[in-house]
Amino acid sequence: MKPNSFKYSVLAVGVVAAMGISTAANAATPNTTGGISAGAAPITNVATANYSVAGIAQPNVTSNTVTVSVSETANFALVSTVDDGSIGDDIAINQTATPGGTTTFTHALTNTGNVTDTYTVNTTGNDSALVTATPDYALGTAPVTFTIVQADGTALTSAQRTALGTQAETGTLANGGTIRLQPGTRANLSYEAATPAARNGNDKGVGTLTATSTFFTANLPANATLVNENQTIVRLPTFKITKTATSTVDLTVANPQIAYSIVVTNATTDYSTAATDFVIRDVLPAGLSLPSGTASDVTVTGAGTATISTVGTQQAINVAVANLAVGASRTITFTVNVDKTQFTAANSSVTNNAEVYDKFIGPVSPLIAAPVLDTDYNILDSTDSTIGVTRIPDDAGEGNGAGIDTAGVTNFTRRAVVVSNPTTREVPLPQVLLVKRLIQLSLLTAVKMLKVPMLTH
Numbered sequence: 001m002k003p004n005s006f007k008y009s010v011l012a013v014g015v016v017a018a019m020g021i022s023t024a025a026n027a028a029t030p031n032t033t034g035g036i037s038a039g040a041a042p043i044t045n046v047a048t049a050n051y052s053v054a055g056i057a058q059p060n061v062t063s064n065t066v067t068v069s070v071s072e073t074a075n076f077a078l079v080s081t082v083d084d085g086s087i088g089d090d091i092a093i094n095q096t097a098t099p100g101g102t103t104t105f106t107h108a109l110t111n112t113g114n115v116t117d118t119y120t121v122n123t124t125g126n127d128s129a130l131v132t133a134t135p136d137y138a139l140g141t142a143p144v145t146f147t148i149v150q151a152d153g154t155a156l157t158s159a160q161r162t163a164l165g166t167q168a169e170t171g172t173l174a175n176g177g178t179i180r181l182q183p184g185t186r187a188n189l190s191y192e193a194a195t196p197a198a199r200n201g202n203d204k205g206v207g208t209l210t211a212t213s214t215f216f217t218a219n220l221p222a223n224a225t226l227v228n229e230n231q232t233i234v235r236l237p238t239f240k241i242t243k244t245a246t247s248t249v250d251l252t253v254a255n256p257q258i259a260y261s262i263v264v265t266n267a268t269t270d271y272s273t274a275a276t277d278f279v280i281r282d283v284l285p286a287g288l289s290l291p292s293g294t295a296s297d298v299t300v301t302g303a304g305t306a307t308i309s310t311v312g313t314q315q316a317i318n319v320a321v322a323n324l325a326v327g328a329s330r331t332i333t334f335t336v337n338v339d340k341t342q343f344t345a346a347n348s349s350v351t352n353n354a355e356v357y358d359k360f361i362g363p364v365s366p367l368i369a370a371p372v373l374d375t376d377y378n379i380l381d382s383t384d385s386t387i388g389v390t391r392i393p394d395d396a397g398e399g400n401g402a403g404i405d406t407a408g409v410t411n412f413t414r415r416a417v418v419v420s421n422p423t424t425r426e427v428p429l430p431q432v433l434l435v436k437r438l439i440q441l442s443l444l445t446a447v448k449m450l451k452v453p454m455l456t457h
Contacts, residue, residue, distance in 0.1 A: 074215040075113035076181075078226040081106045081188075090228050093131050096273065097205060097232035098360050099378070099391070100197035103139075105230045109179070109211050110151050110186035118180045118214040121146075121173050123191055125207050128229050132204065139193035139207025139230060141175045146187045148179075153186075160185060178214075193230060197374075201236035201392040202271040237275035237324070238267040238392050238403040239356045239381040245408030249338060250415050256338040258288065258410050262354045264321075265329040267402035269392075272326040277363035278379075280304075280319040280332060281355045283311045287342030288350065290315055290334065301331040311369045320365035338412075349411045355382040383407035 047063035082092035082105055097103045111117055125138025147170045149155060160182060161169065167180045179187050193207050209228045216224035242263045249256045262282060266275050284290070290297040290308065293315065298306040304319045319332055343350065357364045357371055358379040364371075371377050373389060380389040383405040395401045 072115045073113045077110045078211045079108050080228050081108050093231045095232050096235045097195040099199045102192035102194050103232045104192050107189040107209055107228055108186050111181035114183050116182050118178050120178050120212040122176055122210045135206040136203040137205045139205045142191045144173045144189050144191045146189050148187050151184050151186050199234050201234055203234040205232040235271045235273035238269050238396055240265040240267045240403045241354050241383050241405040243354045243408040245410045248411050251340045251412050252414050257335050259335045262332040266324045266326050268327050269396050275324040278358035279364045279367045282317040284315045285350050287339045288336040298334045304330050343412050352408045353383040
């Protein structure tokens, strides 16, 4: 809190107290012109005495007139009422921002002095000292809405409403507008700070709301303005897609199939937020198809609704997810049939990618066949890194960060060996004689080992 205090005449207060004048005389005259209060009406005191001498009335005696001007005390405070872990200070930090959206900041401007004062209220993109980091963008100017209440937050009394005069109890101030507050009242202020649509996750914005006292401007200009700083941080989901597939499939079997699993996680980062109303999509590569072609072929672990659509000539699995908290996951499993005629080349394989489509504001579902960036979606995370529009820093995405993605790859084999068109070949005569001589030598060696005499013919 940064209260500003100013006493117009401390000496006058002392004089009033010494004379025992009622404290009601300390009330400042309401200032309805918007300038410095002209001060309370001067208090005058004249002493008179009458007496008799020997029963004879004497002329009244009148003293000189004593005039006292009552002091005026200006005092006001401007504090942030945003719950950022420290309510009632000068700074609101780490408030969630969405590209193309607004973040609401609230403040309390209180007149704690004894004079009615007028305040000029401004919103700015001023870069004052930050608690967290250097800003990436300025929040800019915006109109401010207000409601005048008592200093303790309760509604104004009938007398206070009457004393408002031409000052409205609620309304909207254009940037640089003024508001007049009686002593003991406050204005609850609120404004929406815009975040440009082009901002990305973890970008930080800063802006200020200021209140300048008219009374101080005329009497103590250096202390006339109080500043509250407002900070935003762009929070976006960081999707991590892990897709696994049957690694090897033998195409010689009667009905080759591939089993797939897709796990989508809303990874934890310093700027994470829940993902809402997004769609997980898997467009099956040519040659792959669901057994029945319906959503019954797909199992979703956790809340999510699967539908089947067509993208070009290929089947597409779409799973709409209403909410995915930071750190939470959704798992999708299914099995597809393989058309062997589509994979006849040697060492053939198939890569199946998965994608996540999300919007900053509003739902994605139902997802059309050819979604348009910034119309149907703002975020596209894919296991194909060449098409992603993640809107997060590289070190949190594919740069070995929390959101790294993997695709499902399957290699095809043909394990059966078939010999076709057998042929007969003749062995040349010299080779035949050599074989016969080797047989004879083998037999001779065997006979000698048995010590059997050889018969000669």
